Amino acid sequence: MKKTLYTMCFMCSVRCPIQVEVENGQVRWVQGNPHVPGMEGSLCPKGAAGTSFLYDEQRLQTPLIRVGERGAGQWRKASWDEALDYIAEGLKKVVDTHGGRSVALMERANLATHVSKTFLKAIGSPNHVTHDALCKGSVNTACRSLFGYTDADMGMQYDKTKHIILYGRNIFEAVAVREVNNLMTALSNGAKMTYIDPRVTVTATKAHRYWMIRPGTDLALNYALMHVILEERLYDAAFVERWVEGLPELRDFVRPYTPAWAEAETGIRAAEITALAREVSRDKPSVIFHFGYRGAHHVNEIYLRRSLLILNILMGSIEAPGGLFFKKGPGAVDRKPARKLTDQELPKVSEPRADQVGTAKLPLPDPAHGVPQSLVDAILTQTPYPLKALFINRFDALKSIPDTHRTKQAFAKLDLIVAIDVNFSDSAWYADVVLPESTFFERTDCVQQANGLKPQIFLRPQAIPPIHDTREYAIIMRQLAERMGIEKYFPYTTMDELVDWQLEPTGFTRQDFDAKGFVAYAKEQLFWNRLDGLKLKTPSGKIELRSSLLEKAGFASFPPYAAMQRPEGDRFRLVVGRVAAHTHVSTQNNPYLNELYPENLLWIHTRRAAALGIKDGQTVLVTSAQGQGQIKAFVTDLIHPEAVFMVHGFGHEARLAARTFNRGVSDSVLQACLTDPVGGSPALHDTFVTVAPAKADEAPPAAKKKHAAKRS
Numbered sequence: 001m002k003k004t005l006y007t008m009c010f011m012c013s014v015r016c017p018i019q020v021e022v023e024n025g026q027v028r029w030v031q032g033n034p035h036v037p038g039m040e041g042s043l044c045p046k047g048a049a050g051t052s053f054l055y056d057e058q059r060l061q062t063p064l065i066r067v068g069e070r071g072a073g074q075w076r077k078a079s080w081d082e083a084l085d086y087i088a089e090g091l092k093k094v095v096d097t098h099g100g101r102s103v104a105l106m107e108r109a110n111l112a113t114h115v116s117k118t119f120l121k122a123i124g125s126p127n128h129v130t131h132d133a134l135c136k137g138s139v140n141t142a143c144r145s146l147f148g149y150t151d152a153d154m155g156m157q158y159d160k161t162k163h164i165i166l167y168g169r170n171i172f173e174a175v176a177v178r179e180v181n182n183l184m185t186a187l188s189n190g191a192k193m194t195y196i197d198p199r200v201t202v203t204a205t206k207a208h209r210y211w212m213i214r215p216g217t218d219l220a221l222n223y224a225l226m227h228v229i230l231e232e233r234l235y236d237a238a239f240v241e242r243w244v245e246g247l248p249e250l251r252d253f254v255r256p257y258t259p260a261w262a263e264a265e266t267g268i269r270a271a272e273i274t275a276l277a278r279e280v281s282r283d284k285p286s287v288i289f290h291f292g293y294r295g296a297h298h299v300n301e302i303y304l305r306r307s308l309l310i311l312n313i314l315m316g317s318i319e320a321p322g323g324l325f326f327k328k329g330p331g332a333v334d335r336k337p338a339r340k341l342t343d344q345e346l347p348k349v350s351e352p353r354a355d356q357v358g359t360a361k362l363p364l365p366d367p368a369h370g371v372p373q374s375l376v377d378a379i380l381t382q383t384p385y386p387l388k389a390l391f392i393n394r395f396d397a398l399k400s401i402p403d404t405h406r407t408k409q410a411f412a413k414l415d416l417i418v419a420i421d422v423n424f425s426d427s428a429w430y431a432d433v434v435l436p437e438s439t440f441f442e443r444t445d446c447v448q449q450a451n452g453l454k455p456q457i458f459l460r461p462q463a464i465p466p467i468h469d470t471r472e473y474a475i476i477m478r479q480l481a482e483r484m485g486i487e488k489y490f491p492y493t494t495m496d497e498l499v500d501w502q503l504e505p506t507g508f509t510r511q512d513f514d515a516k517g518f519v520a521y522a523k524e525q526l527f528w529n530r531l532d533g534l535k536l537k538t539p540s541g542k543i544e545l546r547s548s549l550l551e552k553a554g555f556a557s558f559p560p561y562a563a564m565q566r567p568e569g570d571r572f573r574l575v576v577g578r579v580a581a582h583t584h585v586s587t588q589n590n591p592y593l594n595e596l597y598p599e600n601l602l603w604i605h606t607r608r609a610a611a612l613g614i615k616d617g618q619t620v621l622v623t624s625a626q627g628q629g630q631i632k633a634f635v636t637d638l639i640h641p642e643a644v645f646m647v648h649g650f651g652h653e654a655r656l657a658a659r660t661f662n663r664g665v666s667d668s669v670l671q672a673c674l675t676d677p678v679g680g681s682p683a684l685h686d687t688f689v690t691v692a693p694a695k696a697d698e699a700p701p702a703a704k705k706k707h708a709a710k711r712s
């Protein structure tokens with residue numbers, strides 16, 4: 001028996017629409033959904049490795065309960081009833097002793113996040129955090145400071161752009177399939193691409209202009225670009241006049257930041273900076289200064305993100321074709337979005353958040369997401385109150401939060417750790433109970449409300465029944481809710497019931513998705529009139545260059561430029577990023593992808609390597625104040641001499657993920673946990689390291705802690 005269906009890939013969280021061929025209960029073929037513009041059959045390498053994930057014997061197959069010490073890797077298989085009873089018993093003990101607030105849940109924001117939020121509210125905890133701040137929290141805060149909308153409410157129209165400027169947005173390796181294809185359309189129609197990165201990436205090789213910037217100096221470049229644009233009056237005067245608050249202040253502020261000044265800071269020639277400002281202005285308003293991703297790298301990240309958005313604003317590219325747009329929801333055509341469990345009347349939680357978002361310490365990060373690294377602080381210090389149980393869903397706290405040693409110390413303070421995953425993540429390895437979720441092929445998921453220029457809804461229906469003893473997250477949480485006596489907030493027992501409940505207000509039914517995998521609320525793209533129809537959500541109703549959000553919280557809108565500390569002597573700035581063949585920390589053990597890219601390497605400049613006696617391919621020891629690890633050197637001229645680079649996501653500790661166990665180094669072991677206090681992102685690129693040839697007699701390549709990690 002053969003069938004074709006439409007669903008969504010989940011080899012990364014982009015959730016590309018895909019078409020799946022199933023024959024005799026086996027997934028035989030996967031490709032991009034041909035009905036979705038920009039997909040048309042395409043997949044990235046990770047999406048193409050989906051079946052190798054589905055049929056991998058090393059993924060999680062049954063619930064597991066720890067029997068040895070945490071991290072020792074000794075487990076007993078358990079039935080679902082046994083595992084859920086065990087968790088419920090532990091949870092009740094924690095709640096009875098310390099209150100509902102002592103339970104926390106960390107997850108990568110996903111389609112079932114409303115289920116998690118509902119669970120926590122129902123037991124009386126405010127402590128839900130997502131990965132968002134780790135990825136792009138400062139981008140989120142920057143968008144709110146200017147427009148009153150979050151970054152999730154905004155998009156970029158790649159296919160119509162005339163010039164895109166990418167600041168380490170390595171779009172051809174850190175991939176989202178539709179973005180890549182849409183940008184290729186623009187490039188084949190003659191659009192220009194400028195790429196700025198201290199490292200020559202694949203994207204750099206495809207750009208019309210590439211600048212090897214000194215790491216950490218993009219803000220200086222942007223102030224000089226603004227300087228030229230304002231001095232030469234190259235901006236979109238009509239747009240700025242109508243919508244912008246604070247232009248005179250900006251003009252005064254950037255006056256001293258000349259291209260010559262920026263040249264000394266960035267290493268980019270002043271004449272070239274001026275030339276870019278003039279060239280881009282000729283293509284306005286169809287230009288994009290890409291403001292997203294790589295959003296989490298310095299303690300003043302918020303101001304870099306604001307500067308990128310301000311450049312777009314000066315170009316008038318807001319709600320312009322080929323520029324930035326605000327996503328439109330069903331409300332724009334008088335329709336209703338899919339319902340979420342959090343739309344129900346839920347108990348009010350009055351406890352303050354343990355991560356201190358919304359307090360004087362972190363007043364501005366988005367409370368819808370919280371700040372995970374600050375929650376780690378709260379667990380470690382057990383302040384402002386005890387935190388005793390932690391759920392980790394679709395997230396690997398030990399690898400995705402800087403300073404693994406510190407996160408492990410925090411874990412030691414917990415009475416109960418539950419990991420819900422599809423793989424043996426390192427966090428699962430250190431958990432007390434591991435619950436296996438069904439993979440994206442094997443489960444029906446919650447509804448995806450996809451707002452954009454055309455509001456749409458996508459579904460992820462089950463392609464085949466689970467191969468192993470796994471369940472869907474929303475069902476797992478419903479079954480746990482039954483044991484905790486809070487099941488009334490979970491009005492479903494199957495995923496089909498939940499999807500029907502979610503779809504009810506939309507006027508669509510599940511059957512409406514059979515033909516193409518999605519439904520659209522509108523036929524045409526919806527733009528607001530950029531000269532009189534922007535619906536801004538700032539207090540002034542304007543785009544606030546002078547931000548009331550920042551200033552009310554005691555932060556400046558235009559703080560004077562402060563240069564990043566430079567690595568001195570033999571030290572390097574550690575910079576990290578993605579590779580096309582892997583998703584963050586999830587796919588390193590995938591049979592196909594592991595073969596394509598089995599371990600990370602340390603990029604180091606030829607001259608610096610020679611001075612240290614390091615040869616290409618040689619194993620080196622990388623050391624920071626937090627930790628150290630052994631990794632092979634990639635000696636090259638393709639990186640700025642001040643930086644070394646490694647791909648994030650390696651150095652796995654879970655032995656049962658056997659292909660990737662102990663291969664390469666985890667950046668999180670090396671990184672200091674520093675946070676942008678305004679935006680909420682961790683400063684992933686503010687760690688300095690030394691690099692030395694590894695001694696021949698040292699242990700084989702492995703990430704080691706400088707301090708012996710305490711086992712709980």
Ligand SMILES: Nc1nc2c(c(=O)[nH]1)N[C@H]1C(S)=C(S)[C@@H](COP(=O)(O)OP(=O)(O)OC[C@H]3O[C@@H](n4cnc5c(=O)[nH]c(N)nc54)[C@H](O)[C@@H]3O)O[C@H]1N2
Nearest residue numbers: 108134135394395396400420421422423425584585586648
């Ligand atoms: N040191 C350091 N930290 C970083 C970054 C960095 O570059 N360096 N990057 C940051 C960025 S940009 C991001 S977005 C975050 C990402 O952080 P994470 O979300 O932690 O990383 P992922 O690799 O996307 O996924 C984490 C876990 O989800 C599991 N998973 C995959 N599919 C499923 C599923 O269907 N169900 C369940 N339950 N689990 C599943 C994977 O097996 C994996 O263990 O990390 C941030 N943290």
Ligand SMILES: Nc1nc2c(c(=O)[nH]1)N[C@H]1C(S)=C(S)[C@@H](COP(=O)(O)OP(=O)(O)OC[C@H]3O[C@@H](n4cnc5c(=O)[nH]c(N)nc54)[C@H](O)[C@@H]3O)O[C@H]1N2
Nearest residue numbers: 167168169170174175199215216293294577578580583584
């Ligand atoms: N294949 C793949 N694709 C992905 C993901 C994935 O895990 N795998 N994850 C998705 C997610 S969640 C994210 S957040 C995005 C990330 O998307 P990007 O932000 O585009 O990707 P990164 O690899 O994190 O980019 C880091 C780049 O910034 C450069 N860089 C370092 N320091 C500086 C600097 O000071 N200035 C400038 N201009 N550049 C600098 C690095 O050399 C590196 O090339 O990718 C998304 N797409």
Ligand code: SF4
Nearest residue numbers: 009011012016044047
């Ligand atoms: S970008 Fe690749 S891995 Fe991510 S959802 Fe799309 S096809 Fe899947």
Ligand SMILES: [Mo]
Nearest residue numbers: 134135136293
């Ligand atoms: Mo991210």
